[in-house]
Amino acid sequence: MAYFYQNPALRWLMRNPIWGFVLIVFIFFSLASDHFFDARNFQNILVQTSTIGLIALGMTLVMINGNIDLSVGATLALAAAFAVDVQSWAMFTTWGNWQILPAVCLALLVGIAMGAINGFIVWKTGVDAFIVTLGAMLGIRGLVFVYTGEQSFYAMNFAYSDFSALSVGPLPVLAVIFLLCVLAVHWLLSRTVHGRNTYAVGGNREAAVNAGIRVGPHMMINFMIIGFLAALSGVLLSTQMGAATPNLGRDYELWVITAVVLGGTKLTGGKGDIIGTLGGVLAIGILRNGMNLMQVPAFYVYVILGSILIAVLFLDKRFNASTDGGLRL
Amino acid sequence: MNDPREPALRLQGIVKTFPGVRALDGVDFEVMPGEVHALLGENGAGKSTLMKVLAGMYQPDEGQIIIAGQPVRMTTPIEAKAQGVVLIHQELSLVPEMSAAENIYLGELPRRSLGRVDWKTLEERSNAILTRLKCKFRAEVTVAHLSIANQQMVEIARALTVDARVVVFDEPTASLTDAEKVVLFDIINDLKAQGVGIVYISHRMDEIFTLSDRITVLRDGAYRGTLTTAETNEDEVTRLMIGRSLDLSRNEAPRDFGKTMLEVQKLTCPGLFEDVSFSVRAGEVVGFYGLVGAGRTEIAETLFGLRVPDSGEIRIDGEPVAISSPRDAIAHGISLVPENRKEQGLVLQMTCRDNMTLPQVQNLTTGPFVSQSAELAIFDQYRDKLAIKTPSWRQSAGVLSGGNQQKIVIGKWLSMQPRVLIVDEPTRGIDVGSKSEIHQLLRDLAAQGYAVIVISSEMPEVLRVSDRIVAMYHGRIMREFTIDEVTEDSLVQAISGIKTTEAA
Numbered sequence: 127m128a129y130f131y132q133n134p135a136l137r138w139l140m141r142n143p144i145w146g147f148v149l150i151v152f153i154f155f156s157l158a159s160d161h162f163f164d165a166r167n168f169q170n171i172l173v174q175t176s177t178i179g180l181i182a183l184g185m186t187l188v189m190i191n192g193n194i195d196l197s198v199g200a201t202l203a204l205a206a207a208f209a210v211d212v213q214s215w216a217m218f219t220t221w222g223n224w225q226i227l228p229a230v231c232l233a234l235l236v237g238i239a240m241g242a243i244n245g246f247i248v249w250k251t252g253v254d255a256f257i258v259t260l261g262a263m264l265g266i267r268g269l270v271f272v273y274t275g276e277q278s279f280y281a282m283n284f285a286y287s288d289f290s291a292l293s294v295g296p297l298p299v300l301a302v303i304f305l306l307c308v309l310a311v312h313w314l315l316s317r318t319v320h321g322r323n324t325y326a327v328g329g330n331r332e333a334a335v336n337a338g339i340r341v342g343p344h345m346m347i348n349f350m351i352i353g354f355l356a357a358l359s360g361v362l363l364s365t366q367m368g369a370a371t372p373n374l375g376r377d378y379e380l381w382v383i384t385a386v387v388l389g390g391t392k393l394t395g396g397k398g399d400i401i402g403t404l405g406g407v408l409a410i411g412i413l414r415n416g417m418n419l420m421q422v423p424a425f426y427v428y429v430i431l432g433s434i435l436i437a438v439l440f441l442d443k444r445f446n447a448s449t450d451g452g453l454r455l
Numbered sequence: 456m457n458d459p460r461e462p463a464l465r466l467q468g469i470v471k472t473f474p475g476v477r478a479l480d481g482v483d484f485e486v487m488p489g490e491v492h493a494l495l496g497e498n499g500a501g502k503s504t505l506m507k508v509l510a511g512m513y514q515p516d517e518g519q520i521i522i523a524g525q526p527v528r529m530t531t532p533i534e535a536k537a538q539g540v541v542l543i544h545q546e547l548s549l550v551p552e553m554s555a556a557e558n559i560y561l562g563e564l565p566r567r568s569l570g571r572v573d574w575k576t577l578e579e580r581s582n583a584i585l586t587r588l589k590c591k592f593r594a595e596v597t598v599a600h601l602s603i604a605n606q607q608m609v610e611i612a613r614a615l616t617v618d619a620r621v622v623v624f625d626e627p628t629a630s631l632t633d634a635e636k637v638v639l640f641d642i643i644n645d646l647k648a649q650g651v652g653i654v655y656i657s658h659r660m661d662e663i664f665t666l667s668d669r670i671t672v673l674r675d676g677a678y679r680g681t682l683t684t685a686e687t688n689e690d691e692v693t694r695l696m697i698g699r700s701l702d703l704s705r706n707e708a709p710r711d712f713g714k715t716m717l718e719v720q721k722l723t724c725p726g727l728f729e730d731v732s733f734s735v736r737a738g739e740v741v742g743f744y745g746l747v748g749a750g751r752t753e754i755a756e757t758l759f760g761l762r763v764p765d766s767g768e769i770r771i772d773g774e775p776v777a778i779s780s781p782r783d784a785i786a787h788g789i790s791l792v793p794e795n796r797k798e799q800g801l802v803l804q805m806t807c808r809d810n811m812t813l814p815q816v817q818n819l820t821t822g823p824f825v826s827q828s829a830e831l832a833i834f835d836q837y838r839d840k841l842a843i844k845t846p847s848w849r850q851s852a853g854v855l856s857g858g859n860q861q862k863i864v865i866g867k868w869l870s871m872q873p874r875v876l877i878v879d880e881p882t883r884g885i886d887v888g889s890k891s892e893i894h895q896l897l898r899d900l901a902a903q904g905y906a907v908i909v910i911s912s913e914m915p916e917v918l919r920v921s922d923r924i925v926a927m928y929h930g931r932i933m934r935e936f937t938i939d940e941v942t943e944d945s946l947v948q949a950i951s952g953i954k955t956t957e958a959a
Contacts, residue, residue, distance in 0.1 A: 317824040319817045326813055329802035336759075336791065336799055337814040337867070338782040396804045 143441045144388050144405035147434065148412065155416035162416055169298050173290075173366075175411035176304035178378060179404070180359040182385045183311040184352025186403045189386055190315070191348050192328035192395030193248060193255035197262035198356040198382060199375035201240045203270045205357030206370035209233035210279040213286065223285045234357045240266060241353020245346030263379065270372050278371040287368030300362055307355065312400040314351075324348060329396025384431065385410050388438055409434070461524050463488045463652035464509075464540065464621045469518035471504055478504040480677045481518070486621055486652035491643065493655045493663040493684070495696055496673035500886075502656055505673070506623055509654075510542040511535035522620065539620030541613075543627060547606050549598050556581035556594035559612045584612045588642055604635035611642065622646060623654040628662060640666060660689050672696050696887060705918045706740075706938050708898060712922075713737030715773070716906035717789075717875045719758070722767030727753040728930040731767070735875060735906040740897060742921030743910040745950045750930040751910045752794055755877045759791040760784040771874060785814060788874030792864050792881065794910075796857075800864040803853030807845050808834040810852045811867050837866035841896060858889025865896065876900065877908045882916060894919050914946065928952040 139146045155162040181198045188195050212218070212229035219225070244262050248255045281287050292299040315321040326334040327341050334341060356375075364370045389406030391398025410431065417427050462485040471479040479501050486492045496502045507513040509520070511529035519526050522538050529535040532542070549558045557564070559581045565573040581594035590608050598606060607627065614622050624643070628636050643653055643666060657663055663670060664684060672679040672695040679695050718734040728750035735741045743751045756762045758769065760778040768775055771787050778784050784791070793799035801810055812819060812830045819829040834848050841862040845855055852863055861881065868876060881897065882890040897920045901907050911917050917924055924936045926949035933949040 313824070319820060319825055322809060322813075322816050322825060325805060325809075326802050329804045330798070332799050333802050334813070336761075336781055336793060338780075338785040339813070340782065396802065 142390060142402055142405060143438050144390065144402060144409055147388075147438060148405050148409050151409065151412050151416065155412065155419070159416060159419045161419050165296070167415070167419075169296075169301065171408075171411050171415045172301035172304065173298050174415060175407050176300045177359050177363050178381050178385060178410065179304050179407040180307055180355045180362075181352065181378065181382045182389075182403050182407050183307055183400065184348070184355040185382050185386045186389070186391055186398055186400060187311065187315060187324060187348040188255075188352050189383075189391050189393065190328045190395060190398045191324045191345055192331065193345060193348070194259065194383070194393070195241075195244060195255065195349065195352050196259040196379045197240065197244060197266055198352060199378035200263050200266035200270060201237050201353055201356040202360035202363065202375035202378060203370070203372060204240070204266055204273070204360070205233040205237045206360035206364040206374050207270055207274050207279055207372070208236050209361045210281050210286075210364050210370040211273075214282050223283065226283060226286050230361055233361050234354055237353040237355075237357020237360070238350050239353070241349040241351070241356075242346060244353070245349030248349070249342035249346050274370075274372045276372055278369050280369045281364070284368075286365055290362065290365040300366070303358075303362065307358075308400060308404055311351075315400055320344060320347060325396055327395075381410065384435055388435060390442060461488075462486060462521070463490075463523065465519075465521040466505070466509070467519045467521065469505065469508055469515045469520075471508060471513060471515050478676050479508070479515070480675075482673065482676075482678045484671055484678075486654055488620070488650045488652050489647050490669065491647055491653040491655055491667045493657065493667035493670045494673070495657075495663065495670055495692065500673040500696075501676040502673060503625075504676075506542060506625060506654075506656065509535070509540060509621075509623060511540075536617055539618060540623070541617065541619050541621070542623045542625065543607075543610050543614055544625055547603075547610055549606055549609060551599035552597065554595055554597055555585070555592070555601070555609045555612070558598055558609050559584060559594065559616060561613070563616065580616075581612070584615050587615065588612055588645075589638075602635075604631050604638070607631070607635075607639070608642075619646075619651055621652040621654060623656070625656045627655075628657065628659065636662075660692065663692075664689070693887065706898065706920055706922065708902070708922070710739075710922060712739045713904060716771065717758075717908075718770040718773075719754075720768045720770070722754070722757065722769070723765045724753060724757060724762060725765055726930075727762075728927075731932055733925055733932065733935070735908055737904050737906050738901050739922045740901045740907040740909055740920050742917040742924045743908060743927060744914065744917045744924055744946060745912070745927035747912060749927040749950065751927055752879055755791055755879050755908070755910060758784065758789055758875075758877060785871065788872075790868035790871060790873040790876050792861070792868060792876070792878040794879040794883065796860055796864050797853075800867075801852045801860060804851055806849050807838075807843070807852050807855070807863055808848035810863055811837060811870065813867060814871055833870050837870055840869075841866050842892070856889070857885040858893065861885060861889075861893060862896075865893075869900070873905070875906045875908065877910070879910045880912065881909060882911075882913075890916075914943065917946075926950050 161167060181202070185195060185198070209229050212232050213225045218228060240262065244259055247253065247258045290300055294302045315324065323334065323339050323344050326337065326339060327344055331341060360375065363374065385406035386398070386403050387393065387406070388409055389398065389402030389404070391402060413431065414427050418424070465485040467483055469479050469482045482501065482505060484494070484505065494502055494505070504513065508515050511532050511534050514530065520529065521527070522540070527538055529538060529540070550561065556577050560577055565576040565580070567573045578594050585592070585594055585608070588608055588611060590605065592601060592605055598609060601609065627639060631639060643655070647653055655663070655667055667684045669681055669683055670687065670692060671681045672692065674696060682692065713736055715734050716737050720732045722731045723729045731754060733741065743754070745751050753762060757764050758778070760780045760783050763779060769778060770776065771789070776787050778787060778789070797803060802813070808830055811834050816825055816830070819826050831848065837843070838845070843859050843862045843866065845859060852860060855863070865878070878897065881893050885893065894916065897907060897909060901922070909917070909920055918938070918941070922938055924938065924941055924946065926933045926936070926946060928950050929952060933952070936946065
């Protein structure tokens, strides 16, 4: 056993068991499928991962902060609807491809606004974020149906739907945007004052207040960030589809929470990081992609992911019990 | 069934290691039937680990557990209980919504057919045990409605559902009043008379000398010796515990105070405290002494902006200030080391360094980022200054001992360069050795010119650190003493609400 505690790579893996799992599924699918180990497929995985991944970045912030946001799927759908619809408004007809710009900006602002509303209610009323965002999930989804009249919107400007096919060097543009956001949120969380205070508020709210930290604004900022990322995710998803459907993003909140929890973030707050979350979304992405390549019916993915979720958390508990204070004598 | 010549329980050469730590290093311990055997040691000495070995929660790496002459192996608390070894936890582990009877037989409810609970038997048996413990409440009552002391009785009653050979009490008096303690001691003596072996763990010397027959001392996970209570004294026990003798003196530092840093006039918060006026000078430690609930903590919370006073004035450095949040208080140079450091002072999952810099991290930035080097510089400075023992700044604060945790909280505020430092119960739950270290620290801070307020419920502590003592009773200041004029009698009278001629 002593060896396990001394080898730095193994120690790192024990603290981040999800990356061990990522490694295992990666090797497994590389051997099991002829089509998996392929640069183009890796691009695919990154693009597929980016949708849930972007929201998961925001969810990591919100959950470390001691809250949760269930409304992200609905926010994603609302933002996508705005992005596709606004570009065909009459006032922008003469703008050419520039008509996309106000549409996307408005969609992102709508996402930030939804997050701000969630955050403001949680801050000012003190109602649990689970309840507030459960209400928001239902309410915003309702708004989507009202706004779209239960119809799908289609993008008339082909530049919009072509966007997702662009590449930066070897990387698809969607993957680049995702990876840039990973870096940005990682820095935000690990290096800035806001990130530090996010941990403090989630870890011990009372101690944070006693240290002069203003709890409410930090929570509201994090809700606005997740709202923005959900909207961005919705915009990018609608560029891939060239359309926005009213049911877009259903169940995404569950996928996102699964990925974040797989990555080691605690539902109780105060603990977690972006490196773990990245592992969590990649695990889900690789698993879905690999099983799809092996033509395993999609619902088996649910069974396996459900089992993995519990197994990873179990391992985490086993390995990390001592560092979490179980060693106190 | 208990043979009085054979130990009820014997531990031989118990060794238990955790990665990187040798928690128990060949510990011997025994309890005779009908004996109260006290187990003493500072926090981290290995008491809790030894108890967990006893209760079957940990497996020893080496050594033997012998019960009534037979070596046994216990892998779960249930097996330990079946062997007649029961642990009464420091923290109560009851289900508050259930009745006392249900709690007493939790997990072992008597049954009828089809898995139905046999309520009649349950209540008969429970009431019988409660009667044996001379409890004045019935087993049908909901636990949430009982006082803490009575809840503890339920916990003890739970231990007596089996034919206990050995009952382990872990800090049982931590939350009891004096009157309740007397009842508990009666029960312990009753159990003793019935031939049960008692292991009694406590920090409080007076209790140990009242109750115990023998005392075993642990230090740093090792056995340091067993003393017969009747043949020893507090000094000898303390020396064994900390390896040196304790400083029980009164503060005799030279008085050399600067200008008045904090002045409070007629501060009132209805129902909590009324008409409170006092001042603290630079270089002075003012001790607030009183019973729990006398309003001392509430005054501290008001000064720190956690409560809004009804009326009154607070002046800092001669200027009247309005404080409505901890932010305001911090901006005016007031710092509070709270009563309960784990719940109010520290973010346990965070590293020591991050905890230390928490209130000022916004001032330690280069560009948008927090400057790691600036943070480390502060951490290193106060780790050295306060002699904080931690392997690295990365250690999460939750893992440290109480004394080191307290030093982190103190360091956190010192690094803010406060004008007034308020310390509420600075040594609660901290072992004897770290205690005197923290007392010395508070004196040093005064010598450096800080204005310090110490709130404490322990008279030796107040006497050791204060230059002046403010005695409170029922939300009012009864009397103020300088350290030279105070006597223990007058202090006790003042905090009990007895008006003396001088005070009138």
